[in-house]
Amino acid sequence: MRRYLTLYWYFLLQRFKILLEYRANFMIGASSTIILQIAGLLTIWVVMGQIPDLNGWGFDEVLLVYGLITLAKSINHMFADNLWTIGWSYVRSGQFDRFLVRPIDPLFHLLADRFCHDGIGNFLVGAALVAKSTASLGIAWTPFNALYLAVAVLSGGAIFIALNLITATSVFWITESIPVTQVIFNTHEFAQYPLTIYHRGIQILLTWVLPYGLASFYPASFLLGREVGALAWLSPVVALALLVIAFRVWLFGLRHYSGTGS
Amino acid sequence: MPIIQAENLSKVFRIPHKDPGVAGAFKAVLRPRFEDKVAVNGISFSVEPGEIVGYIGVNGAGKSTTIKMLTGILMPTRGNVQVLGRDPHRQRVANARDIGVVFGQRSQLWWDLAFIESLNLVAKIYEVPPARYKQLLDQFAETLELGELLRVPIRNMSLGQKMRAELAATLIHAPRIVYLDEPTIGLDLIVKERIREFIKQQNRAAGTTVILTTHDLGDIEELCPRVIIIDAGALIYDGPISTIKARFGKYREITFETLGDASACAVPPGAEIVGAEPRKLTLRFDRTLTTASQVAQAVMNAIEVKDFSLAEPDLASVIKQIYGGALREPVTP
Amino acid sequence: MMQALRRRIKVYGAFAAMAPKDYFAYTAWVWVEFIAQFLTMTIFVHFWRAVYANTSTLNGLNLPQTLNYIMLAQVLAPLVQTRTIFQFGFLIQNGQMAIELLRPVDFQARVLVDTLGWLGMYALLKTPLLLIAVILFGLQLPTSPAVWLAFGILLVLGRAVVFYFDWIFACLAFYTTETWGLSVVRVGVATFFSGILIPIAMMPGWLQQLAGAMPFAQAIYVPTSLLSGIASLADAPRVLLIQLGWLIALAILSRAVFNVAIRKVTVQGG
Numbered sequence: 001m002r003r004y005l006t007l008y009w010y011f012l013l014q015r016f017k018i019l020l021e022y023r024a025n026f027m028i029g030a031s032s033t034i035i036l037q038i039a040g041l042l043t044i045w046v047v048m049g050q051i052p053d054l055n056g057w058g059f060d061e062v063l064l065v066y067g068l069i070t071l072a073k074s075i076n077h078m079f080a081d082n083l084w085t086i087g088w089s090y091v092r093s094g095q096f097d098r099f100l101v102r103p104i105d106p107l108f109h110l111l112a113d114r115f116c117h118d119g120i121g122n123f124l125v126g127a128a129l130v131a132k133s134t135a136s137l138g139i140a141w142t143p144f145n146a147l148y149l150a151v152a153v154l155s156g157g158a159i160f161i162a163l164n165l166i167t168a169t170s171v172f173w174i175t176e177s178i179p180v181t182q183v184i185f186n187t188h189e190f191a192q193y194p195l196t197i198y199h200r201g202i203q204i205l206l207t208w209v210l211p212y213g214l215a216s217f218y219p220a221s222f223l224l225g226r227e228v229g230a231l232a233w234l235s236p237v238v239a240l241a242l243l244v245i246a247f248r249v250w251l252f253g254l255r256h257y258s259g260t261g262s
Numbered sequence: 263m264p265i266i267q268a269e270n271l272s273k274v275f276r277i278p279h280k281d282p283g284v285a286g287a288f289k290a291v292l293r294p295r296f297e298d299k300v301a302v303n304g305i306s307f308s309v310e311p312g313e314i315v316g317y318i319g320v321n322g323a324g325k326s327t328t329i330k331m332l333t334g335i336l337m338p339t340r341g342n343v344q345v346l347g348r349d350p351h352r353q354r355v356a357n358a359r360d361i362g363v364v365f366g367q368r369s370q371l372w373w374d375l376a377f378i379e380s381l382n383l384v385a386k387i388y389e390v391p392p393a394r395y396k397q398l399l400d401q402f403a404e405t406l407e408l409g410e411l412l413r414v415p416i417r418n419m420s421l422g423q424k425m426r427a428e429l430a431a432t433l434i435h436a437p438r439i440v441y442l443d444e445p446t447i448g449l450d451l452i453v454k455e456r457i458r459e460f461i462k463q464q465n466r467a468a469g470t471t472v473i474l475t476t477h478d479l480g481d482i483e484e485l486c487p488r489v490i491i492i493d494a495g496a497l498i499y500d501g502p503i504s505t506i507k508a509r510f511g512k513y514r515e516i517t518f519e520t521l522g523d524a525s526a527c528a529v530p531p532g533a534e535i536v537g538a539e540p541r542k543l544t545l546r547f548d549r550t551l552t553t554a555s556q557v558a559q560a561v562m563n564a565i566e567v568k569d570f571s572l573a574e575p576d577l578a579s580v581i582k583q584i585y586g587g588a589l590r591e592p593v594t595p
Numbered sequence: 596m597m598q599a600l601r602r603r604i605k606v607y608g609a610f611a612a613m614a615p616k617d618y619f620a621y622t623a624w625v626w627v628e629f630i631a632q633f634l635t636m637t638i639f640v641h642f643w644r645a646v647y648a649n650t651s652t653l654n655g656l657n658l659p660q661t662l663n664y665i666m667l668a669q670v671l672a673p674l675v676q677t678r679t680i681f682q683f684g685f686l687i688q689n690g691q692m693a694i695e696l697l698r699p700v701d702f703q704a705r706v707l708v709d710t711l712g713w714l715g716m717y718a719l720l721k722t723p724l725l726l727i728a729v730i731l732f733g734l735q736l737p738t739s740p741a742v743w744l745a746f747g748i749l750l751v752l753g754r755a756v757v758f759y760f761d762w763i764f765a766c767l768a769f770y771t772t773e774t775w776g777l778s779v780v781r782v783g784v785a786t787f788f789s790g791i792l793i794p795i796a797m798m799p800g801w802l803q804q805l806a807g808a809m810p811f812a813q814a815i816y817v818p819t820s821l822l823s824g825i826a827s828l829a830d831a832p833r834v835l836l837i838q839l840g841w842l843i844a845l846a847i848l849s850r851a852v853f854n855v856a857i858r859k860v861t862v863q864g865g
């Protein structure tokens with residue numbers, strides 16, 4: 001474990017050396033995600049400016065939900081973005097074979113290989129939204145609230161990573177996993193808004209099947225004093241369980257890869 | 263005690279079957295079909311420590327697939343393989359510490375990093391002790407002339423520089439076996455020469471076992487006392503290079519530069535035409551059936567000859583014959 | 596002269612015919628894009644229903660109108676995605692750009708034919724999505740053939756407008772290696788200002804002006820407004836003229852910019 005942490009640190013250092021060399025690219029990359037976020041936020045702003053509330057949720061309350069999911073997403077974006085590109089930049093190019101002849105875990109190698117600076121933009125947007133909305137809503141930054149938020153965001157990030165890992169594993173069967181990852185990942189957009197605007201079936205899907213809701217709606221509800229019961233506390237447990245499942249799926253895919261080479 | 267032992271090694275790929283055209287593409291979407299592709303077919307061989315073995319065959323013969331099974335990347339469909347007494351697939355990580363792999367055209371180094379940074383990272387991954395690392399680095403820097411390359415990012419290197427860097431990175435953890443999959447592809451003669459020298463030296467000094475696939479017969483002639491030839495996934499020859507040469511060495515080639523039209527000449531008995539141009543004729547003859555002077559005499563009688571030369575067959579033409587089917591019956595050395 | 600033209604058309608035709616095949620080679624994408632669009636459509640329908648919970652009109656649009664528009668825009672949404680800058684970056688980094696330029700057919704024309712060629716395929720592929728929207732969410736489609744025809748023209752021309760814009764934008768790849776970030780910026784801006792997320796008519800004035808100053812609405816908002824019933828057929832000729840203006844201006848500009856940018860390759864040798 002310590003070995004992997006120092007190695008990760010090393011990979012990260014090297015990555016930053018590259019990023020510093022291409023400073024312009026770094027800025028473009030990190031700010032590009034901000035621009036993408038602005039599109040979504042402008043929509044909410046335009047629409048919410050014309051109506052008093054969305055299903056009982058005010059503008060700032062919606063922003064809190066949106067900010068939480070964005071923060072969780074940014075964790076995945078910064079630390080596990082290679083799960084998206086595993087197909088074209090690793091498996092099809094043959095680079096993945098390289099990981100398999102190195103004496104470290106191939107999944108670790110894959111994730112450590114590229115810290116994705118684009119995610120920083122998402123992180124900043126998410127943090128700004130949470131800061132703005134909590135301030136406007138008068139949610140105090142007590143140690144308890146801060147800790148609760150940190151756990152919620154990290155668990156949310158883990159949920160994103162686990163689901164992406166499961167879908168990325170399809171690369172070992174279809175040589176390009178982006179399509180599959182995209183479909184599952186896209187459902188997180190439901191969780192950008194309060195789940196109450198959806199049909200019951202969708203709420204169940206976002207809570208129990210693809211639990212992105214645990215990263216945004218439930219923690220936000222808890223902080224806002226809306227009653228969601230035990231679901232306010234479930235995200236770390238679910239995140240851990242999902243990670244374990246995802247890793248097993250990945251190992252299964254890896255076995256298939258070495259069986260078929262595709 | 264062999265360091266590598268392959269028994270009846272086979273690899274079968276299942277590949278999706280596609281009919282041509284839009285309709286075919288549609289069909290592939292709705293009901294995918296698969297067919298089997300046998301890439302490696304029942305290959306057995308063993309390699310002793312310290313050997314350099316040339317593994318050769320035409321494109322698609324199954325060389326890379328074999329290497330992938332030996333390195334633990336792929337699991338054999340049938341048969342089994344032992345490397346240093348381990349199953350390279352099941353004990354992949356343990357195996358990885360003891361081997362180094364070069365895949366010809368793709369680099370293991372980080373594109374944008376200065377070469378020395380890449381090397382440091384590789385050394386960290388393989389946990390090379392710092393003192394040892396420094397010593398090997400100095401040694402490689404000298405033999406591969408890396409000195410001025412250390413600060414250069416890989417992306418700015420020429421093909422030859424890249425390959426030298428690649429070799430250094432592959433051997434920096436002093437592996438006991440290195441697999442080189444087409445290491446000299448696309449390189450110029452001087453770089454090739456240096457790389458061969460380096461491989462030889464590693465083999466001599468550190469006793470590193472080397473498995474080398476190549477299309478370059480110069481590599482084979484200079485490096486590999488032993489070759490394994492495969493064709494369509496099956497082994498067709500395993501033995502010393504000298505045996506092949508001796509077996510095909512009974513042929514000689516004689517080239518005439520003529521004043522008149524060379525095609526007017528009848529082919530003397532025991533010889534056959536290998537190349538014919540208007541003013542140039544190349545014949546190959548079997549030394550056990552005829553002699554050089556008989557062939558030359560016959561040609562000179564038919565046309566005016568300006569000059570002629572006699573050549574031993576080079577390995578290239580021998581290999582060409584082997585791929586062409588001359589070895590369909592496997593020879594035992 | 597005629598013969599040369601005919602040969603040209605034939606070569607371009609071959610490229611156009613290739614596009615669908617390429618697409619099917621990427622089987623999975625067909626399904627994925629479909630599902631992703633369906634998901635987003637579902638989100639938007641619920642979102643807008645919640646928005647209209649306490650009001651009957653917003654900026655003069657009622658719920659059925661807005662839903663109609665939003666669903667159709669979602670069907671067309673992938674059309675403002677772009678690969679051009681990515682492709683440029685790839686071609687430049689591999690030194691392939693020079694090879695593309697050496698081919699006997701005009702590079703830009705070829706890519707344009709490719710892009711428009713695949714619009715036809717696109718229409719075919721997305722028909723089921725329209726049907727699903729009709730059945731599940733009550734999408735209403737016009738019955739007048741004239742509306743469909745006008746829609747088709749506006750869509751093709753609008754896509755061409757965006758194509759020429761992308762061509763100009765992609766020339767940035769000659770000056771930076773960060774093509775990924777640039778495509779994200781481009782997609783982010785286009786997503787909002789093409790009118791995929793909200794009808795442009797619903798935006799505040801200054802945003803509407805911004806949207807009008809950008810070409811993206813030509814490919815989504817303009818044709819979709821007509822098909823969804825927000826805009827009337829009588830308005831089509833005026834809209835068409837504006838579109839043609841965009842098209843001609845950007846076509847000329849794209850050639851000029853490309854010719855300047857390409858020097859970067861010829862001077863530096865890739």
Ligand SMILES: Nc1ncnc2c1ncn2[C@@H]1O[C@H](COP(=O)(O)OP(=O)(O)O)[C@@H](O)[C@H]1O
Pocket residue numbers: 260261262275276277299300301319320321322323324325326327328
């Ligand atoms: N992952 C794979 N899936 C399907 N077929 C493969 C795969 N890898 C190799 N092949 C096929 O197996 C055969 C042997 O390939 P390879 O070992 O790469 O040959 P070589 O290295 O001798 O050129 C080829 O016909 C190739 O197309």
Ligand SMILES: [Mg+2]
Pocket residue numbers: 322325326327443
């Ligand atoms: Mg090969």
